Amino acid sequence: MKRVKIIVVFLLLCAFCLSCATPRGTPGAPDDIHPSQRPDISSDEAGLWMYMDRIESRLKTSGRLVTDPALNTYLRQIVCNIDPVRCQDIRIYIVDTPHFNASMAPNGCMQVWTGLMLRAENEAQLAYVLGHEMAHYVRRHTLQQWRTVRNTSSALAFFSLATAAAGVGFVGSMAQLAALGAIFAYSRDQEREADEIGFETMAKADYEPVQASQIWGDLLAEDEAGGKSAKSIFFATHPTTTERIATLKTLADKTAKERSSWTAGQETYLNAIKPFRKEWLHEEVHKGSYNGSMVLLNRLLKSQGDSAELHFFLGEVYRLRGEKDDCENARAEYQKALQLGNPPPEVYRSLGVVCLRMGEPQQARESFEGYLKMNPDASDRQIIESYINRLR
């Protein structure tokens, strides 16, 4: 009997030890990065950090950085909500680029692109994406990938591969920025792990669980509408599948029951991005992925309500795309913007251009006059006056 007890105790101890020691992810994966940890100078990881430090120093002087203190502070608060311990080790860079992307370099350099901030509908969605990126950092996924690739190619080839892998279609040159973070595509297992950890951290910080699958689903829908050339650079380095979205939904269903109220943080979020949204929408519609932009704008109209600004930019997408019936579609959207009140002055100018193209000189002239009335100090006043004079 005594012998049986000893065996039971021994087995229980083994089970306890195993549960403590079993790491997440693949066997042989490095331990999680500890707060304030820097790699040993003689390690291969130190070389990787040195490389990323050098690239980060170039990022610091990029003309694309959004340096607004309020927006940067807001983002830091979200990062500290999801990981209060490690957030002091993270440097956050907001990069003005109209594509959906966020990345986390192994040295703690986090990039958040404005295209992601435009697409997130609330704080919970952004918190999930940032939590997902933090998971790649904490689990040292880049180091794992480096070690895997290094075994089969030289370090030089690795870095060439790393940067080239991120190049996709239209956003080819954007790859250089992406390369600063997720230096090349994570494995599907790493993505699943980052999904899981990102989800746990957001839920722990009280963010509404269902928002995690929502943002991936919305991005996937936009990608599919945009076609191959508009493929999201984020998906190029973060392979996303419908299976992963379904897993997140299932997790959300289970977790949502644990508490009666969760935070989506939509109002706080929209207020934080309000000063920048017009400029981000302008960049979005001019990036050339018209079908994807339409999906995005229609979604924002649905979730954030009718607004003159959103109808104006939807009109801009039609005008710029210039396919059959697009002039009529553009004009209809501009007119909706005017009916809603408080439209951007540029609505009048764009309406004038569309009417001109449709062979309606009187409406074109009136619209151009409306533009100058709304915007008497416009920098392009002289050319608009020349259009008006020609149309008289």
Added chain:
Amino acid sequence: MILLLIVLLFIGGCTQYTAVPAERRAIGSLYSVKSNVAWSQADEGGMQLWTIDGPLLEALRFVTLNDGDTLFQTSDKEAKLPRFRAHMTPTEVVEFFVASLKSVSGGVDTHQLSKGMVQPAQIRAGSINAASIDVKNLRPADFGRLPGFRFDFSYLSKEGLERQGIAFGSIHEGKLLLMVYSGTREYYFDKHKQDAEAIFSSVEVVK
């Protein structure tokens, strides 16, 4: 001998410049311009590039586009670069110009990528990687005997260096005729601005 071959290969890979004397010169078949000072000229994707101190410091580019052309060329067949349309107003030409610059910009460095990267042709220079592009003062301007337009622009290069420029053009016979003078805001833009202005004023449309 090997060293000599390497040097010759290196020289062969460099852009070839020829002197542009201070005299009237045809730009394609549609117009000519006259310069008051000597410039150096290089071929850039079939377009003329003129410079005095070097294209990264200042350059004057002569762009002629047909309906459907892009300002830049790319080896990526899937890339959707903005296309010039003959029906465009000057307001839309400015949009086209800015969107084209943005479509080939985005990185903070260019030395690492070559595969799949957008390769500017009509305007091909290491400095094209623009951020914070700003356009001002779009206004009418005579392009020789043709009604034309001009606008000022500025942007930050990939190194964060401020660059400034003037674009001067017209749409004639369905073609966009555009001269683009640009240089570093510090010193070089101003240094040859008057020389560029003299060229803008000297346009004579051939047909």
